[in-house]
Amino acid sequence: MxxxxxxxxxxxxxxxxxxxxxxxxxxxxxxxxxxxxxxxVQDFIASGEKPETYVAPWGSIPDFRKAVTLDLPDSVSTDAAGMPDETALMDAIKLVFDHSVNPWTGRFLDKLYAATTPVGIAADLVLSAVNANAHVMSASPVLSLAEERCVEGLCEVFGFTEKKPDGLTMPGGSAANTLAVQTALANVFPPFRTQGVLGVVQYLADKGKAPRPLLFTSSQCHYSLDKAAISAGLGLDSVVKVACDKTGRMCPKALEEALEQAVQQRTGTPFLINATSGTTVLGSFDPLPELAAVARKHGCWLHIDASWGGPIVFSHRAEYAGLMKGSQLADSITINPHKLLNVPLQCSFLLVRDADTLSANSLDAGYLFHSKDRRENAAMKTMGCGRRGDALKFWLYWVRYGKQGFGHHVDAGLQLATQLVEYIRSKPELELGPLAHPLFLQICFRPKQPSSADDGAHTLDPEQVRVRSKGTQFVYQELKSRRMFAVDFAPLPNDIGDYIRLVVHPRTRMDDLRTLVDQVAEIGHAYWKQA
Incomplete structure (x- = not known):
């Protein structure tokens, strides 16, 4: 050396x-x-690529807690030269790999994210080496420019082109949704910025309107909208859940009726409509043009939570890219490249159609912000100050794969999902749950009770729902104990019970998906036989 x-x-x-x-x-x-x-790192990745590797090294959280203890030493041993002993450090890092879920198996189908790519690992290494706070451009010139450029690129694909758009990275989709709600409140109700919710109440009373601000969202939305209402001081009673159709899409007619009812009965004053593009359970996309029309009619801010499904806009298949038709009519959009696009956690963006709306979050801090240009002072746009330059990861992905590559990646997942649905349908011992239309990347199914007639899930009575849900939970626990696949289970809309839910990530191998389906059928058959 x-x-x-x-x-x-x-x-x-x-x-x-x-x-x-x-x-x-x-x-x-x-x-x-x-x-x-x-x-x-290379050993961990290589291990994940071996078919015999467990996706999780333990079958339950209690087992994990018994197996692993993390030390917090008061002092460390040193070598002959007085330098820290590196053996303990390397052992600690190895312990992390040995006891972590291995997404590189391709069999981690539990959540809406999966393994990153080597480019992502390199990007995180660069960020750690630079170790810059992206709150002001003077401290992070290239990181800030990368954020600015990625925001411009995303605004362009979503159609934010009429006004001067803007945006910024956020520490997760929930944080982005929360900032969207706070930004909407400050723009719809001017007193909110200085007087808070009390000022909004007085503002509405002066106008002869019901004093409670109301947020409308679908019954299948992400729970972060409820958290956003709490964070903004509105409370859960200010969130109105709107009915969905059987595929999990918010019904525009039901939204219209809920809005009119709130106004007529003076239960509150609508100020925000949240549309979901890619729901957590079924992967459904709310109809954006129809919801935008309702938002305009009632003077509401329209936010799109596209944390999961937003990258569908890159698809080369018109029927899928068209699911984001109308996105240009929104006031704000959340998208998480760390989910479908495999950018390393975390990488989330909040985009706004009009840059001036973010001024509601700005404060003068002479010790930090030395110009009024928000492009030079990203922390002026949000509630936080410490900001990792997460946009760099997405920019390097864009450099590596290009917009066309993003589209081919998404389309690969859609093709896999279609093939998997057909394979499940070929199994008479399995019951397929409702699917998004068009089909997205979540597939819900469960072992079918052999004695039941093929009467369809929507005609089940409560006892049948309970019995079949119990079978689903048994399969889930057995898969968890086998440790070869990580999936989840979830209750589906319309009270039809629990189903195994898996996420078809574009890089998953079809052979692995078939094996998983076969195991669900086999475990389910054994369960019903003994039950």
């Missing part, structure tokens, strides 16, 4: 720092430690 040699001849470059965090030159320590860590 090139570099200075210390007096003790260890080959470690000397450091003038008195801090134990830099007992030697950082470049010397990095040259020695990072290759060892990289080897552990």
């Amino acid at each position: 090139a570099g200075h040699t210390s007096a003790n001849g260890t080959g470690k470059a000397a450091s003038s720092s008195r801090s134990p965090l830099q007992a030697e030159a950082a470049s010397s320590e990095a040259a020695r430690l990072l290759p060892q860590v990289l080897q552990l």
Whole structure:
């Protein structure tokens, strides 16, 4: 290794720092430690690619807690030269890999995210090395520019082109949805910024309107909309859940009726409509043009939670890209590239059609913001100050794969999902749940009770629902104990009970999906036989 040699001849470059965090030159320590860590990363990925590797190293949380203890030492051992012993560090990193869910198996079908790519790992390494706060451009010039450019690119694909749009990264889709609600409140009700909810109540009373601001969203929306209402000081009673059709899409007629009822009965004043593009359970897309028309009629802010389904806009298949038709009519949009596009956690954006709406979140801080240009001061747009440059990860993905590559990636997942549905339908011992139309990437199914008639899930009485849900939960627990697949179960709309829910990620192998379906059928058959 090139570099200075210390007096003790260890080959470690000397450091003038008195801090134990830099007992030697950082470049010397990095040259020695990072290759060892990289080897552990490569071993973890390679292990995941082996068909015999468990997706989870433990079958239950209690088992995990018994197996793993994390130390917090008061002091650390040192070598002969007085340097920290690196064995403990490497053992600790190896412990993380040995006891973590391995998404590189391709059999982690539980959540709406999956394994990243080597590009993502490289991007995270770059961010850690730069270690810049993306709150002001002077501290993070390239990271801020990457965020600005990604916001521009996303606004363009969603049709935010008439006014001057803007946006920023947020620490997750829930945070983005919360900021959207707060931004809407401040723009729809001017007193909110200075007087809070009390000011809004007085503002509405002065106008002869019901004093409670109301947020309307579908019964299948993400729970973050409820959390946003709590965070904004509105409370859960300000969230109105609107009925969905059998495929999980919010019904525009039901929305219209709910809005009119609220106004007529003076239960509250509508201010925001949330449309979901890609619901958590069924992967359904709310009809944006119809909801936008209702929002305009009632003077409501229209927000689109496209955290999961937003990347469908890149699809090369018109019937799928068209699911985002009308997105240009929204006031704000949330999208999470860390989900469908496999960018490393976290990478989420809030986009707004009109940049000026974000000024409601701005404050003067002379010690930090030295210009009024929000492009130079991203922290002016949000409630936080410490900001990781997460947009860099998405920018490097865009550089590596391009917009066309994003589209082909999404389409690969859609093709897999179609094939999987047909395979499930070929299994008479399985019951397929409702599907989004057109089909997205979530598929819900469960073992069919052999003694039941083929009467369809929508005619089940409560006892039948309970019995079949119990079978679903048994299958889920058995799959969990086998550790080869990670899936989830969820109650479906219209009270038809619990179903196994899996997420078809575009990089999943079809052979693995068939094996999973076969195991659900086999476990279900054994359950019903003994039940």
